Amino acid sequence: MRREGDGEFQLITRYFCGLTSLADDVVYGIGDDAAVVSIPAGYELVVSADTLVSDVHFPAGTDPYDIGFKALAVNLSDLAAMGAEPRWVTLCLTLPGVDNDWLAKFSRGFADPANRYNVCLVGGDTTRGPLSISVQIMGIVRKGTAISRGGARAGDHIFVTGELGAAALALSLLKDADARHSMDDCLARLNRPEPRVEVGRALTSIASAMIDISDGLAADLGHLLENSGVSAFVEPERVPVCRQLQQVKDRNRYWQLAFASGDDYELCFTAPEESVQRLEAISNELQLPITDIGRIVEGEGRIKWVSANGEEMRLSLRGYRHF
Numbered sequence: 001m002r003r004e005g006d007g008e009f010q011l012i013t014r015y016f017c018g019l020t021s022l023a024d025d026v027v028y029g030i031g032d033d034a035a036v037v038s039i040p041a042g043y044e045l046v047v048s049a050d051t052l053v054s055d056v057h058f059p060a061g062t063d064p065y066d067i068g069f070k071a072l073a074v075n076l077s078d079l080a081a082m083g084a085e086p087r088w089v090t091l092c093l094t095l096p097g098v099d100n101d102w103l104a105k106f107s108r109g110f111a112d113p114a115n116r117y118n119v120c121l122v123g124g125d126t127t128r129g130p131l132s133i134s135v136q137i138m139g140i141v142r143k144g145t146a147i148s149r150g151g152a153r154a155g156d157h158i159f160v161t162g163e164l165g166a167a168a169l170a171l172s173l174l175k176d177a178d179a180r181h182s183m184d185d186c187l188a189r190l191n192r193p194e195p196r197v198e199v200g201r202a203l204t205s206i207a208s209a210m211i212d213i214s215d216g217l218a219a220d221l222g223h224l225l226e227n228s229g230v231s232a233f234v235e236p237e238r239v240p241v242c243r244q245l246q247q248v249k250d251r252n253r254y255w256q257l258a259f260a261s262g263d264d265y266e267l268c269f270t271a272p273e274e275s276v277q278r279l280e281a282i283s284n285e286l287q288l289p290i291t292d293i294g295r296i297v298e299g300e301g302r303i304k305w306v307s308a309n310g311e312e313m314r315l316s317l318r319g320y321r322h323f
């Protein structure tokens with residue numbers, strides 16, 4: 001039987017009840033056997049989940065604020081890639097023990113992006129074991145407007161939001177104390193990625209296919225191409241890459257960090273040529289670069305890297321399946 005003094009119950013009450021602001025569409029939230037939420041008429045439910053495991057997805061000593069932030073941000077990024085509006089989230093926490101300082105920071109890191117994007121924490125589970133954080137996120141889209149990975153057609157242009165490579169560069173330099181010091185912006189991108197929720201939602205009537213870049217442009221654009229049954233020409237020189245990475249002279253290392261490493265959490269999408277003006281307007285309004293990096297062609301899921309004058313380039317990317 002459960003009493004007020006029960007450790008797990010106390011922990012949930014202290015750190016997770018009231019962590020996020022209450023929304024009208026939550027009928028029952030934390031504290032019941034299950035949450036009940038109401039989906040507006042004419043909308044569909046969009047669901048995604050991601051787990052972060054200590055020493056696999058983040059180094060064991062990572063700031064608990066950053067762990068909380070990233071656990072939610074990577075889930076928000078998946079909903080952004082569908083063009084969905086995030087609404088509700090559940091949090092399954094496995095903890096080696098009760099560390100109040102850790103929990104206070106972790107819950108703050110989780111709450112900040114939740115409140116920024118109006119997501120309500122409606123339930124979860126708390127157990128003891130090796131540290132792992134599992135988040136399930138739910139959102140809504142107007143019926144029939146979700147953007148899948150499968151809609152790219154020959155002739156579409158390929159775009160990316162923001163800039164790539166900062167997080168990968170930071171991760172590659174984590175062990176180098178001097179370099180790390182000058183990499184604060186990149187480290188922030190690694191630890192607190194900015195999910196592209198607004199731009200994702202703005203693209204529902206424009207993009208033909210979309211994916212978020214979590215495993216590197218080459219791999220993730222590859223998934224989009226496979227799902228759509230098309231190939232792509234991409235100009236590496238047009239892909240926007242963060243300022244610090246541009247200073248890396250070794251070309252192989254540069255391509256590797258820019259196109260074949262993880263944690264960018266930008267969006268890659270395709271759209272027909274006539275959308276260019278609307279994309280410019282969205283980019284200006286949201287103050288977020290949207291860059292045209294190539295074109296979709298008939299084919300079976302391959303990326304052909306080409307120079308500005310159309311010559312094929314051979315990029316040696318590790319961890320990426322070559323054709």
Ligand code: ADP
Nearest residue numbers: 012016029030031032033091093123124125126
């Ligand atoms: P049950 O025994 O029915 O699984 P729990 O004791 O696990 O209930 O959880 C009690 C309530 O607290 C439930 O509403 C559950 O959704 C919520 N909850 C548990 N852990 C968390 C958490 N880490 N974050 C948010 N809500 C939680």
Ligand code: MG
Nearest residue numbers: 124125126127
């Ligand atoms: Mg439970």
